[in-house]
Amino acid sequence: MNTVLYAPRIQPDETIYSYLARYQFLWGIKNSRVVSRQWFGRASVSINQLLPCELQSVASLSDYTPTLLLHKHTLFDLFCCFTKRRIELEKVMIGNSALALANRATLAHLGCRELARSKFCPECYREDVQRMGCGYWHLSHQATGVRACHIHKCGLISQETSSRKFTLPSLVKITEPAPVPVMQVAFAEYISSIVKSPKSLLLSPSGIEYIHPVFRKGKNLDIRGLLHYLDAIERGLQVPKLITESCLRKMIRIHNEPVHPFKGLLLGFAFKYLSNEQANNTSSIDGCDCRVKTKRCTALLNEHKYSLRDISRRVGVSVGFVKQLAKRLEIPIDSRFQRITPDIERKIISLAIKGDDRKAIAQQFDLSVGAVEQIIQSVKGLTTWRQYLRMLEKRNTARSRLTEVIKNNAKCSRTQIRNLASREYAFLYKYDKHWLLSALPTNSKPEYHGAIMWIKRDIQVFTQLKKFIRSALLSGGSLPTKYAIDQQLGAHGWFTKALEKMPTCWRYYRRLEKKFSTTKGNRT
Structure with missing residues (x-):
């Protein structure tokens, strides 16, 4: 039927x-x-x-x-x-x-x-x-x-299902529904609404206007910030990294770019989720948290010890927030609270010529690192000189490290030394090759130790050879062939191809061979 x-x-x-x-x-x-x-x-x-x-x-x-x-x-x-x-x-x-x-x-x-x-x-x-x-x-x-x-x-x-074997879902063990993160539920609701009315995607704006205002800077796009945000969305949805920078640029710049729907839907959901979060988490500037931060900023501004950037970092607000607060309270912020005298400037230049760190200089004179950098850059050639000093310090460190490795491993070859100190070796090979080649041990020609090896092998094999021939004569009464001896001792080809390199074994076998050939002739 x-x-x-x-x-x-x-x-x-x-x-x-x-x-x-x-x-x-x-x-x-x-x-x-x-x-x-x-x-x-x-x-x-x-x-x-x-x-x-x-x-x-x-x-x-x-x-x-x-x-x-x-x-x-x-x-x-x-x-x-x-x-x-x-x-x-x-x-x-x-x-x-x-x-x-x-x-x-x-x-x-x-x-x-x-x-x-x-x-x-x-x-x-x-x-x-x-x-x-x-x-x-x-x-x-x-x-x-x-x-x-x-x-x-x-x-x-x-x-797991197969497209060629039709199976229905099966719930083997009855369990309570597993809770899922809010983001995954929101993504499921977003996908469900799109599946019911997919034509809404065709009516959405395209190009740079499609991007959320948070990631737009006029006509430019904050592609790095957008990629970080999409990476966080992908981790929240527990999916692998799928949207790369090239894929994101194509989806934004090229209209109707062929792409898997999941990537386009993921981008649209990211912007919608960001808008919902902003709508749910909006708070007025006069809130409790903002009042506390305002009091802390006011106290630090009145101390006249910290820069705007230090205050913003300590309180957790932006530099613009601190600047607006200072202007509203009429606190002077443009004037420098500590003047850099010519004597201080000469000392800073002297320490910079010696190669001292900028942060250490700034801490010594109670200045910011930016102020020290401005003084260093005002002297012609000083920046290049400090770069040379840093390279010289790196070179001396690499030399001492490599010298120590060579001293502790006197019998190692050049390749072995390079493996033991690969970073220093690569640096010196690029910037100090002449010293490196002179400091490395000379390459010795490979020595042939075959004769010594065959002498040792002759002594070791001779004992085994006598035992095997004795047992063969007692059991069969005939002298075994070279092939049989070679197979018995490991099938290395020593008795069939290189018996002359083992003189003791060769003379012993030749003497037995002559003896058995003479005995066989007398019998005939």
Whole structure:
């Protein structure tokens, strides 16, 4: 009996893969190949959870149109917002050419396989079982990067599935729903709203106007700050690093740049989440925390000991806040509280010529590091001289370190010394090569120790040779061949190829060979 004629009704927010899996479950079919033959005429068909193919075949054997299945039970509309191949993608999904799906839909742009696993909500699963007897895969849960249910605010359970084997979600152990971070719930709600109305993405602004004002500086973009913020969003969503600087620039500058929807949705969610956080965390400037900081800033300004930057760092406010507060309280901030006399300037220059650290000089005269730097830069050539002194100090340190290594490892070669002090070796090779080559030990020619090795081997093998020949004569009565002796002693080829290099063994075997050949001749 053809059971396709009695196919079940597709449920709201159900994927095509789940529809086929539920059909297999309700009719008790164990092999997914049987389902593929009944629906598609082939033994094995790959059905993707997000963008399934063969929609025309599914529609022809059910009471639904391909258009309904395409727009209500797949993420076709969402992917079309991030690709220029809308018509080609529609033909692929309605037809049966699944090999072209990844290229048309930018699925390969994600580069993270672990985000493509099937997921289900335990609470939704229980409700589906109570309502219809079995659970099914919800389309909103399968969106890439979603780890929470937007309805029950709980974590999703991940399950490994195959696109060619139709299986339903299974809750083996009944447990309480796992709590998830607020950011993941907010991302799930954002994805759910986009899945319901993907055309809202097409109406959103593009280019630099799409970027949140926090990361805009006129017509310029704070790309580094935006990347840091996106990195924090990715860590909050527990997804790997996906948006790089080049990818971010393409999405902002190039309109309709083909990209995986998850990257575009992640960027849009980051801006929306930032706007919500700002709206929830706005506080007036006259708040309690601000009053405390104002009192601390006023006390430090009245002491006339600290610069604006020191006060901002101590209190935890911006320099502009301190400057505005000082102007409002009529506290002079532009005048220098300590004058740098010519005598102090001469001492600073003298210490700078000696190569003392800027921070130590500033601390000695109770000045800022910036004031010391201005004095040093006012003297022509002093900055270059200090750079030379730093390089000279690094060179002397590297020389002493390498000399110590050579002294402690007198028998090591140049390569071994380079491995023991690689950093110093590389520095001296680049900036002091002449001294390095003169200090390293001379390369000695390799010595051949083969003769000594063969003499030792001759002595060691001779004892084994006599034992083997004695046992062979007692058991068989005949002298073993050189090949048999070589195999017995390890099959090194010493007796078959280099017996002359072991004179003791060679003379002993030759004497036995002559003796046995003479005895054999007398017998004949």
